[in-house]
Each structure stands twice: as C-alpha cells, then as structure tokens.
Amino acid sequence: MNDYIARYIYDVTKRLDEPIREDISKELEANIYDMLGDDTSDENIKKVLTDLGSPAKMAMNYKTPRYLISPELFDDYLHVLVIVMLVFAGIAFASGIIEAVMGSGVEILAGIMETIFGSMLYAAFNGFAVTTLIFAGIELYNKKTNHPFKVESLPKIPKVESKKSLRVELIVESVFSIVFGILFVYALIYNYVDINIVSDDLNFVYSGDVINSWVSSVFVPWFMIYLVLTVVIKVFQFKEGGFTKVLASFYTALELSSLIMMSIIFTRPNAFNETLISTVSTAFNIDFPYHLGIAIRGIVGLVWVITTIDLIVTWYKLYHPKTNKKQKN
Known part of the structure; x- marks a missing residue:
C-alpha cells in the first residue's frame, strides 16, 4: 500500500x-x-x-452524530428556553425590588441597579441551566427508548394563525403573572402596618399584621403552586399552538380551585387581625367589620366575574376556532 x-x-x-x-x-x-x-x-x-x-x-462520515440536544428537539428547546428565562428573570426582578428597597445602608438607586440586574442575570442563567438539563435528559431518554414513529403522535394544526404572536402573548402573560404574583405573596407574608390616628384629641395607635398568620401559612404555599402550574400550562399551550380540550380542562380546574380557596380563606371572620379592626372601628366610630366584609365580598365577586368571563371566552374559542380566524381577517 x-x-x-x-x-x-x-x-x-x-x-x-x-x-x-x-x-x-x-x-x-x-x-x-x-x-x-x-x-x-x-x-x-x-x-x-x-x-x-x-x-x-x-x-x-462513519460516526453517529452526538448531540446534547438533537436538531429534532432544538426548536422546542429554544421556545421553552425563552419563556423560562423570562419567567426566572421576572421573579428575580420582583424579588430584587423588594430586597433593594428593604436593604439598609445602601443608596436606593445603586441598590436597585446592583441587586435587581445582578439577580436577573443570575436567574436567567439558572433558567438556561435548568432548561438545558431537562432537554438533555429528554434527549438521553429518547436515545435509550428509541420509540418508533406513529402517525397518531403527529401534532394538531395550531388553532392560531401566528405562532409567533402566540409566543409573545404567552411570554408577556407569564412574566406579568409571576411578577405580580411574587409581589402579592410578599404582601401576604410581610403584611405589617403602622397606624397612628388622631381623633377628638385621642390618639389611636396600632402596629402589627393586617391579616392573621394562618392566612399566609395556608394560602401562600397554594398560591406558589398555582403560579408554577399556570406557567406550565402556558408552556404546553404554546407547544400545542393554543388551548386543547385537556389543557383547557386543567386550566379551568386550576382557576376554579384557586378561586374557591381564595373565597373560603378571605371571607372568614378571623382572616383579619381583630386588634386592627377594633382600632379602626373605635377611631372612626364606624362598624368597620361590616364595611370590610362588604369590600372583601365585592373584590372576591369581581374576581369571580372576571375569571368566569375568561373561562367562557377560552372554551368558546376552543369550540369556535373559525370565529377567531374571521375576526383576525
């Protein structure tokens, strides 16, 4: 040779x-x-x-290609990665504002810039790492199982004309849900007020909680689970190109269960601190428990109405996709 x-x-x-x-x-x-x-x-x-x-x-030419994430999964990986990184960054943004404002001995503006943007960068990196590890695990599982292709596994045609616009819509909804959800959780955990009311030469002072501690211990864990499941549903919603009957059913069950939980907890007589209620009632000489009950029931009722309308629209769009297309055209 x-x-x-x-x-x-x-x-x-x-x-x-x-x-x-x-x-x-x-x-x-x-x-x-x-x-x-x-x-x-x-x-x-x-x-x-x-x-x-x-x-x-x-x-x-003689080697089997090696991928951490194969081309078959890469598009899905990028779509999920964008959503996860934005959600993680949104959480860091909300918690960063809280941490910066509550920090002592640091100029507020400098603290916000350093804490928030540092936290957002770190959170985005964590989102990248978590998403990559999950898809790498899926890739490894697919290689080991090597399931044959089945026609039944083909995805349904998306019910929306623009998947790009759906992606933007879901990302925005996820970020807003997480940011305001974290702020709501913070308000529930750190529900401290400092009241000093002067009336008829009398001084009414109260420093303490607005709601009783049992409300936070019961509602906060459930609400955090609710936020996570909401984001998971939106990820699958994007993957499917819109709501499917299964996703809509999970979404409906999640929304209704959260509404029921909220209604039961916040309409209970012992949800709010009795000392605070008594102080306000005495200072203003009003039946504060009565007015507070009306306000709470009104807010809960409004949330029920808004959520019910949202669920009706969701199911209507699911069963009347042609109507949506005509409206877009």
Whole structure:
C-alpha cells in the first residue's frame, strides 16, 4: 500500500471506535483505489486524497452524530428556553425590588441597579441551566427508548394563525403573572402596618399584621403552586399552538380551585387581625367589620366575574376556532 494512502487511512480510523476500525479501513482503501483507477502515481494519489478531504472530516462520515440536544428537539428547546428565562428573570426582578428597597445602608438607586440586574442575570442563567438539563435528559431518554414513529403522535394544526404572536402573548402573560404574583405573596407574608390616628384629641395607635398568620401559612404555599402550574400550562399551550380540550380542562380546574380557596380563606371572620379592626372601628366610630366584609365580598365577586368571563371566552374559542380566524381577517 502506498505510504500516503496508509497514513490517510490511519488518520481516519484512529478517530473511530475500535470495533469498526478494521472494516472502515478496508472499505476506505477499496474506495481510494477505485478512485485512482490505473493511475497510481504519487501525483494522482495526492489529488484523490485531497478531493476526499481532511481525515477528521472523513471520519465524521462513519460516526453517529452526538448531540446534547438533537436538531429534532432544538426548536422546542429554544421556545421553552425563552419563556423560562423570562419567567426566572421576572421573579428575580420582583424579588430584587423588594430586597433593594428593604436593604439598609445602601443608596436606593445603586441598590436597585446592583441587586435587581445582578439577580436577573443570575436567574436567567439558572433558567438556561435548568432548561438545558431537562432537554438533555429528554434527549438521553429518547436515545435509550428509541420509540418508533406513529402517525397518531403527529401534532394538531395550531388553532392560531401566528405562532409567533402566540409566543409573545404567552411570554408577556407569564412574566406579568409571576411578577405580580411574587409581589402579592410578599404582601401576604410581610403584611405589617403602622397606624397612628388622631381623633377628638385621642390618639389611636396600632402596629402589627393586617391579616392573621394562618392566612399566609395556608394560602401562600397554594398560591406558589398555582403560579408554577399556570406557567406550565402556558408552556404546553404554546407547544400545542393554543388551548386543547385537556389543557383547557386543567386550566379551568386550576382557576376554579384557586378561586374557591381564595373565597373560603378571605371571607372568614378571623382572616383579619381583630386588634386592627377594633382600632379602626373605635377611631372612626364606624362598624368597620361590616364595611370590610362588604369590600372583601365585592373584590372576591369581581374576581369571580372576571375569571368566569375568561373561562367562557377560552372554551368558546376552543369550540369556535373559525370565529377567531374571521375576526383576525
């Protein structure tokens, strides 16, 4: 065998797994001599080997491609990554504002800039790491199981004309839900007020909680679970190109259960601090529990109306997709 050919084959096969080296060596040698034909001069050998390309590139033809995330999953990975990073950054933004404002010994503006943007960058990196690890696990699982393709597994045609606009809509909704949700949770946990009311030369002072501690201990864990499940539903909603019957059912169950939980907790007589209620009632000489009850029931009722309208619209769009298309056109 010519020295150039032997060296070329060696440089290719050394990059391959041991079990296949001998077979690839024989196959490559036969291909090279077929390309040479009757002209085995050094000049022709150099030309043929040059046409074949570098040994590293040639070796890639005999290797199974290795991916952390394969091209089949990469588009889904990018879509989910954008949503997760924005949601994580939104959470960091809300918590960063709280931490910066409550920090002591630091100028507010400098504290906000350093704390918020540092937290957002760190959170975005964590979102990237978590999403990448999850999709890498899915990729590894797919390689091990290697499920055959089934026609039934084909996705349904999206019910919206522009998936890009749906993505923007869901990202914005997720970020707002997380940001305001975190602020609401913060208000429930740190529900401290400092009241000093002067009336008829009398001074009424109260420092303490607005709602009783049991409200936070019961409602906050549920509300955090609600926020996470809401984002998960939106991720699947984007993947499916809109609501499916299953997603709409989960969404409806989640919204109704959260409304029921909120109604039961905040309409209870012992939800709010009795000392605060008594102080306000005495200072203003009003039946504050009565007015507070009306206000709470009004807010809860308004939330029920808004949520009910949202659920009706969701199911209407699900069963009347043609109406949505006509409105867009």
